[in-house]
Amino acid sequence: MGIIAGGGALPARLAAAAVMAGREVCIVKLDGYVDDPVLDQYPNVTARLGAAAKILDAMRKENCQDVVLAGKVARPSLSSIRPDWRAAKMLMKVGTKALGDDGLLRLVGKELEREGFRLLGAHEILGDLAVEEGVLGAVSPDEQAMSDARHGLSVARTLGQADVGQGCVVQQGLVLALEAIEGTDEMVRRSGSYRRDGIGGVLVKSAKPQQDKRLDLPAIGMKTIEEAHKAGLRGVALLAGGTMIIDRAAVIARADALGLFVVGLTLPDGDNVNGG
Amino acid sequence: MGIIAGGGALPARLAAAAVMAGREVCIVKLDGYVDDPVLDQYPNVTARLGAAAKILDAMRKENCQDVVLAGKVARPSLSSIRPDWRAAKMLMKVGTKALGDDGLLRLVGKELEREGFRLLGAHEILGDLAVEEGVLGAVSPDEQAMSDARHGLSVARTLGQADVGQGCVVQQGLVLALEAIEGTDEMVRRSGSYRRDGIGGVLVKSAKPQQDKRLDLPAIGMKTIEEAHKAGLRGVALLAGGTMIIDRAAVIARADALGLFVVGLTLPDGDNVNGG
Numbered sequence: 001m002g003i004i005a006g007g008g009a010l011p012a013r014l015a016a017a018a019v020m021a022g023r024e025v026c027i028v029k030l031d032g033y034v035d036d037p038v039l040d041q042y043p044n045v046t047a048r049l050g051a052a053a054k055i056l057d058a059m060r061k062e063n064c065q066d067v068v069l070a071g072k073v074a075r076p077s078l079s080s081i082r083p084d085w086r087a088a089k090m091l092m093k094v095g096t097k098a099l100g101d102d103g104l105l106r107l108v109g110k111e112l113e114r115e116g117f118r119l120l121g122a123h124e125i126l127g128d129l130a131v132e133e134g135v136l137g138a139v140s141p142d143e144q145a146m147s148d149a150r151h152g153l154s155v156a157r158t159l160g161q162a163d164v165g166q167g168c169v170v171q172q173g174l175v176l177a178l179e180a181i182e183g184t185d186e187m188v189r190r191s192g193s194y195r196r197d198g199i200g201g202v203l204v205k206s207a208k209p210q211q212d213k214r215l216d217l218p219a220i221g222m223k224t225i226e227e228a229h230k231a232g233l234r235g236v237a238l239l240a241g242g243t244m245i246i247d248r249a250a251v252i253a254r255a256d257a258l259g260l261f262v263v264g265l266t267l268p269d270g271d272n273v274n275g276g
Numbered sequence: 277m278g279i280i281a282g283g284g285a286l287p288a289r290l291a292a293a294a295v296m297a298g299r300e301v302c303i304v305k306l307d308g309y310v311d312d313p314v315l316d317q318y319p320n321v322t323a324r325l326g327a328a329a330k331i332l333d334a335m336r337k338e339n340c341q342d343v344v345l346a347g348k349v350a351r352p353s354l355s356s357i358r359p360d361w362r363a364a365k366m367l368m369k370v371g372t373k374a375l376g377d378d379g380l381l382r383l384v385g386k387e388l389e390r391e392g393f394r395l396l397g398a399h400e401i402l403g404d405l406a407v408e409e410g411v412l413g414a415v416s417p418d419e420q421a422m423s424d425a426r427h428g429l430s431v432a433r434t435l436g437q438a439d440v441g442q443g444c445v446v447q448q449g450l451v452l453a454l455e456a457i458e459g460t461d462e463m464v465r466r467s468g469s470y471r472r473d474g475i476g477g478v479l480v481k482s483a484k485p486q487q488d489k490r491l492d493l494p495a496i497g498m499k500t501i502e503e504a505h506k507a508g509l510r511g512v513a514l515l516a517g518g519t520m521i522i523d524r525a526a527v528i529a530r531a532d533a534l535g536l537f538v539v540g541l542t543l544p545d546g547d548n549v550n551g552g
Contacts, residue, residue, distance in 0.1 A: 154438065155438045155440055158435070158438040159434070159454070161434055162430065162431045164431055165451075165454060168440075168456070175456045175457060176457050177457070177458070178441060178456045179454070180451045180452060180470075181450060181451060181470050182453070182466075182469075182470055190458075193458075
């Protein structure tokens with residue numbers, strides 16, 4: 001199994017789970033994104049995001065059949081990608097609008113499939129990642145929190161239509177912050193500065209309507225919970241089936257300890273995770 | 277003419293223009309929002325945003341026929357409004373979802389009309405405020421800038437559907453920042469931290485599809501231009517007919533001096549400023 005790895009703890013957790021299941025792994029560390037030294041325990045090569053030929057070659061040489069894309073990749077500019085001939089060919093097909101957030105990931109996924117690899121989602125290997133409907137920890141959201149959560153989900157889905165962010169912070173019906181390229185944790189931190197008096201807000205993470213669930217599902221982790229607590233939020237609402245919690249047991253335990261709720265939401269009727 | 281005044285330079289400019297045109301003005305300074313001491317030159321009262329009865333009484337006592345809402349009002353939380361009986365009655369009619377950004381302004385506008393006042397837009401008094409299509413200064417945007425501007429306009433309009441922000445910063449097809457409650461200048465400042473290598477980005481301001489043009493049209497001013505320059509942006513794109521430039525001549529001159537373009541954009545066919 002090949003893992004094309006970006007930042008954060010997810011790639012190493014995937015590698016560990018795959019090895020535990022008796023699979024061999026080969027890791028392509030994306031230069032400038034990977035920050036977890038644990039990955040060096042596994043066979044690995046380092047490649048620039050723009051070095052498509054090198055990435056494909058490495059996968060083939062190691063006889064990978066399945067490939068997972070996992071970890072954070074801050075959206076790059078065209079000049080920072082420095083595409084090789086293979087990547088340039090891919091980019092030319094779609095134009096630079098592919099850079100509009102996860103258009104690029106969809107492109108990479110499609111290209112991997114065209115080359116005969118089977119694309120897997122992280123949630124297919126780590127079953128406990130996926131978020132299901134309902135209260136996930138010991139703390140339950142009250143009516144105001146649920147109202148903020150539902151409003152935030154609708155806002156985040158609208159944002160997703162434009163292929164931009166997937167998250168927002170809502171307090172008493174007010175949208176305090178919207179996520180673009182800065183990432184969830186940074187957006188949560190900022191929302192603390194715009195906090196209103198009274199009952200605290202809710203972090204909402206969704207998936208985009210057009211999101212391929214095998215590619216970079218929105219995820220929260222331990223740091224998200226810590227930032228949410230510091231920003232005065234009362235909890236986190238996640239789209240069920242469309243988001244992941246990395247290190248779930250530990251994250252929920254920490255949220256419980258801090259008095260934050262974690263809840264999985266479904267979309268209202270007429271909308272669904274993969275539909276438009 | 278009554279002016280219900282928030283922050284920034286717009287209310288005083290309106291008052292000056294109205295007096296110059298031979299009208300009498302009466303100003304209601306919204307407590308905690310007004311920051312321009314020039315307003316004290318005119319007959320004025322101070323009232324909390326939630327003191328609807330006091331605001332309506334002041335308008336009637338001064339025999340106001342026309343009313344303009346002008347200036348920045350950061351969206352308040354329900355607890356900070358501390359509604360009086362009159363405001364509470366208004367709020368009960370629509371529920372707290374009115375707080376979802378400019379729902380509140382629409383509510384106030386509707387209530388003023390019900391009470392017999394004629395609601396005017398700032399652009400009806402200060403004709404030079406409104407943005408028209410085309411290059412407004414000495415600097416012209418190139419193809420990349422226009423492509424970023426058009427992408428940003430589409431993103432900002434999508435945002436507007438959810439009654440949230442009206443602005444974003446786009447660089448090379450990437451959305452660096454989205455505006456929620458923090459205001460345009462603060463969003464522009466932040467975008468500087470997420471700037472990618474290469475050609476700089478564009479600030480885009482739109483109006484919401486459902487925006488009543490008499491209420492709080494999105495506006496930029498001198499500070500916006502200074503922040504855009506500091507954040508490494510190359511220019512500003514504004515929805516023609518749906519945004520305002522406060523102190524227009526000075527703002528354009530400053531943009532020229534800094535080498536920033538200012539351009540008015542129209543929406544693609546099938547969409548329009550007031551339509552859905």
